[in-house]
Amino acid sequence: MIDERARFGEVKKGKKPGVQSKLAEELYQSLKEDVLTAPKRVERRGTLPCAFGKGGTCCRVCNMGPCQVVEGVEELRGVCGASAATVVARNFARMVAAGTSAHSDHGRHVAKLFYEAVHGEVPFEVKDKRKLRVVAQALGVDPSLPEDEMLKRMADTALQIFSQQEGEIVLTHRAPKPLLEKWRKYGVVPRGVDREVVELIHRTTIGVDQDYRNILMGAARCSLADGWGGSMVATELQDLLLGNPQPIRAKVNIGLGVLKPDHVNVAVHGHDPLLADALVMASYDPEILSLAKKVGAKGINLSGICCTGNEVLMRKGIPVAGSFIQQEVAIATGALEAVVVDVQCIMQNITEVARHFHTAVITTSPIAKMEGAVHHPFDEKRAIDVAKEILKVAIERYPQRDPAKVRIPDSSIDVVVGFSHEAIMYILGGRFRASYKPLNENIINGKVRGIAAIVGCDNYRVDEPIQVELAKELIANNVLVLATGCSATQLAIAGLLSPEAAELAGPGLREVLEAVGCPPVLHMGACVDNSRPLISATEIVHTGGLGEDIYQIPAVGCAPQWMSEKAVAIGMYFVTSGVQVVFGPDFPTLGSKVVTDFLFYEIEKYFGGSWRVARTANEFANIMIDRIDFGRRNLGIDKPKPRVLFDMAMRRALDSARYAPTFHGLGCFGPHAVRAEEKQES
Ligand code: BF8
DSSP states (O other): OHHHHHHTTOOOTTOOTTTOSHHHHHHHHTSOTTOOOHHHHHHHHOSOOOHHHHHTOEEOSSTTOOEEOOTTOGGGSOTTOOOHHHHHHHHHHHHHHHHHHHHHHHHHHHHHHHHHHHTTSSSOOOOOHHHHHHHHHHTTOOTTSOHHHHHHHHHHHHHHHHHOOSSOOGGGGGSOHHHHHHHHHTTOOOSOHHHHHHHHHHHTSTTSOOOHHHHHHHHHHHHHHIIIIIHHHHHHHHHHHHOOOOOEEEEESSSBTTBOTTSEEEEEEESOHHHHHHHHHHTTOHHHHHHHHHTTOSOEEEEEEHHHHHHHHHHHOOOEEEOGGGHHHHHHTSOOSEEEEOSSSOOTTHHHHHTTSSOEEEEOBTTBOOTTSEEOOOOGGGHHHHHHHHHHHHHHHGGGOOGGGOOOOSOOEEEEEOOOHHHHHHHHHOTTSOOSHHHHHHHHTTSSOEEEEEOSOOOTTOOSOHHHHHHHHHHHTTEEEEEEHHHHHHHHHTTTTSGGGGGGSOHHHHHHHHHHTOOSEEEEESGGGGHHHHHHHHHHHHHSSSOSSGGGSSEEEEETTOOSHHHHHHHHHHHHTTOEEEEOSOOTTTTOHHHHHIIIIIHHHHHSOEEEEOOSHHHHHHHHHHHHHHHHHHHTOOSOOOOOSOOHHHHHHHHHHHHSSOOOTTTOOOHHHHHHHHHHHO
């Protein structure tokens, strides 16, 4: 265990930590020696991360410590007697609570905005009327109510998901029934997001829950409040307010086309798409354009970083400049007038890099201020006005740009993004019969071996883009890849989000992709949108032929360079939903064998999912393909034989289930209802 931990953070000879690409290396090299960047900080720290902290065996929940504990050594328990298992489980659970709180505070913000929008208090309105009634049903609101009343009830229910003290978060009822019943049996159905987070923090304080299994089941419950609660609210209501992503062409990478030398360049960075959306609209405002022209620029050019970038990429086709580990290099181009940040994954160090350029770092959230930044609070009530004020700050910086410092490489990449779970239904199911049936059939007949989600962060302690090699290996083995977050950006930059990349796929997958013109890696959005693959998995189950529960689908997930606590919460809700999740290049419980065994093996008996750890792309691919093949064997679809998906009796049973107005999966209530709704719109 200790050896495994100690290997993390080692940088191979000739490699640079956190750089991961030639382009980033060149941009970093262009900086003066005295600019302290994150890769330099990794090198200058000169030490590997603390082995106790890494393995989860440092306890600092009281002032008798910090206690560094060692499993199996009686003298090296905590002062209070806490065992390594207790300490490791507590630390893991606290990561889940922190990650859940981050996604859910974001979700609450969106729910509050939705409430204000339907009560006419903010200038936002529902854009996606088609999805509206599906979400209403998922929230337990009667979709046949008059729209005004339905919207108000939806807003109340969405807020209640956070504040509810008892009962079950209603969105968990979207899960396949057998899974929901397991959650009920083991007492992990979340009651309300706030309650689960507060309780988990409480039970992991000094002298409360000391049974590692009980703590980890608490973490499971809290994580479900994230995936099937806070995150799902964020995704679904953002889709309603800002539009449901649909496949769209765009550009990524730090390069010409993403950044424009003759424009005022503004990067949006963080996670909240609301301000970014307003900035997009404000960038076309005649007053703003005329101000930009006055300072000699041709206009305003927006790009994105991290998950705010993914949000505007998915919905508007605004280019993404980079992932988490590219936030400094974007500034190092010398061509950014402003980086507008909201919340999460914004490194404190960007102000250090920005101060060597003319770039303004503009904070906009009252809960996320930074030293060295300009604070300009976002107010949804005057969204466009605030966005214009922010753009004016950027415009003022344009004349200060030093042409001698500008380096915009010629390296942008074309991508197709915007694969919401609904878009996948249309792309693979056909324009007039949105369905996962063709996907299921192709999994059953073996053309598509299975599905792998590559999600999560990139990490300055890692020296190679593991995701890219892994994705290539998976698609060559006929595995369809779904991606979100910074992993999606890495894969986009590697060119895997273009339909032409289908030629890298194995023959079966390639045939399916080329028939519909789809890339082999489907970008499903930001980290908070990991609720989308949950809904897709549920819909695959409901479509039929691949088991009755998510754990039976030949599907697997991974986060090869996880960095944030949010990734731990996401991983845990996937595991608790029945998915095997592979983390790398390390795992936060390796300091306790019993805790790790629980998470890697025992938990599978309860929910069907489990954790694994891998370090290289090869290790990831082996574990993930093995899991997919295991699923295929269990379903009896591992042999290449023609198979009839449904006989007529099954088909009739399925059709009657689909036409019944119950919620499941996407909350579909049958093609007739959708047609009626479309009629209404027209
Ligand atoms: O939420 S993938 S580095 S930006 S935590 Fe952060 Fe990780 Fe990127 Fe989005 Ni997610």
